[in-house]
Amino acid sequence: MLDRYALIVTQVRDNLTRLDQLVGDGDFGDNLAGGVRRAVRRADETGVEGTAALAHVFLDEVGGTSGPLFGLLFQHLAAVSPADGRAPSLPALSEATSGALAAIRRVGGAAPGDCTLVDALASAADTLASPPPEAADAPLTCAAEAAVRGALATATLRARRGRASYVGDHAIGVPDPGALAVALLYTALADVHEPATATRLPAPGHITAH
Numbered sequence: 467m468l469d470r471y472a473l474i475v476t477q478v479r480d481n482l483t484r485l486d487q488l489v490g491d492g493d494f495g496d497n498l499a500g501g502v503r504r505a506v507r508r509a510d511e512t513g514v515e516g517t518a519a520l521a522h523v524f525l526d527e528v529g530g531t532s533g534p535l536f537g538l539l540f541q542h543l544a545a546v547s548p549a550d551g552r553a554p555s556l557p558a559l560s561e562a563t564s565g566a567l568a569a570i571r572r573v574g575g576a577a578p579g580d581c582t583l584v585d586a587l588a589s590a591a592d593t594l595a596s597p598p599p600e601a602a603d604a605p606l607t608c609a610a611e612a613a614v615r616g617a618l619a620t621a622t623l624r625a626r627r628g629r630a631s632y633v634g635d636h637a638i639g640v641p642d643p644g645a646l647a648v649a650l651l652y653t654a655l656a657d658v659h660e661p662a663t664a665t666r667l668p669a670p671g672h673i674t675a676h
Contacts, residue, residue: 467547468509468516471654472502474670478650481674485643488676494532494643501528501536517544532644535570535583539648542566553659556605560594563609567591581623583644589616590652604663610652611666614673617645646674 475498483495501523509519521544525537542565546558554562567587576582593612594605601608620642650673656664 467655467658468502468506468519470658471520471651472506474650474654475499475502475647478646478670478674481671481676482643482646485640485646485674485676488640490643491530493530494647497528497530497533498536498647501533515544515547515549517547520544531574532583535574535644536647538569538573539566539587539651542569553606553655556594556597556601559605559609560591560597563587563591563594579623581620581642581645583642583648585620585623585642586613586617586645586648589613590648604656604660606652606656607660607663607667610649610656610664613649613652614668617641617649618673620645640676641673649673 479495479499481495482498483492486492486494502520504527505516505519505523508514508523509516512519514522517540521537521540523537524533524540528534528537542562543554543559546554546562548554553559567584570587571577571584574582574584576584578585578588589612590609593601594609597605598608618641621639624638650670653664653667653670656667
């Protein structure tokens with residue numbers, strides 16, 4: 467999964483940077499891509515599982531407001547990621563996503579509707595907790611679809627947390643870059659573990675274009 471996420475992030479880094487220039491410090495794309503690159507190097511050098519490598523790097527090395535929050539998400543997902551590379555079970559994935567959401571809300575203070583990464587993660591968590599029938603065979607694809615919807619919906623919200631809150635209504639119409647990065651993470655998981663159903667997900671370059 468790490469290699470797939472690294473490829474996606476590399477492809478959309480400039481798009482995420484442009485979005486963050488409109489609503490934040492303008493460094494989100496570079497910070498995300500740099501952290502993912504360091505995680506790839508850590509995994510290659512130590513043999514640690516990819517999601518665990520992401521957790522270590524983002525918790526300990528990536529700065530900014532979003533680095534530690536993404537570290538919490540990766541940490542929860544790493545706890546349920548089988549060492550042999552198989553996909554986590556639906557119950558485990560649901561528990562990890564809900565746990566990450568609770569931790570991020572506790573640390574960051576954001577709630578759904580605040581126009582942050584929480585909006586994408588909450589959408590995925592809700593879908594996994596009450597999965598539609600098709601999630602029985604494609605839980606990751608369904609979670610990714612929900613996360614994409616939640617991320618794109620942030621464009622309609624007035625930011626109440628993070629740097630975007632400083633620009634007020636000027637941020638309306640711009641999806642939150644952090645929320646998009648969460649959606650892309652679940653997209654990467656679906657691409658790797660559910661390639662047949664992941665084809666119905668929108669292209670990363672499409673959802674990050676503005």
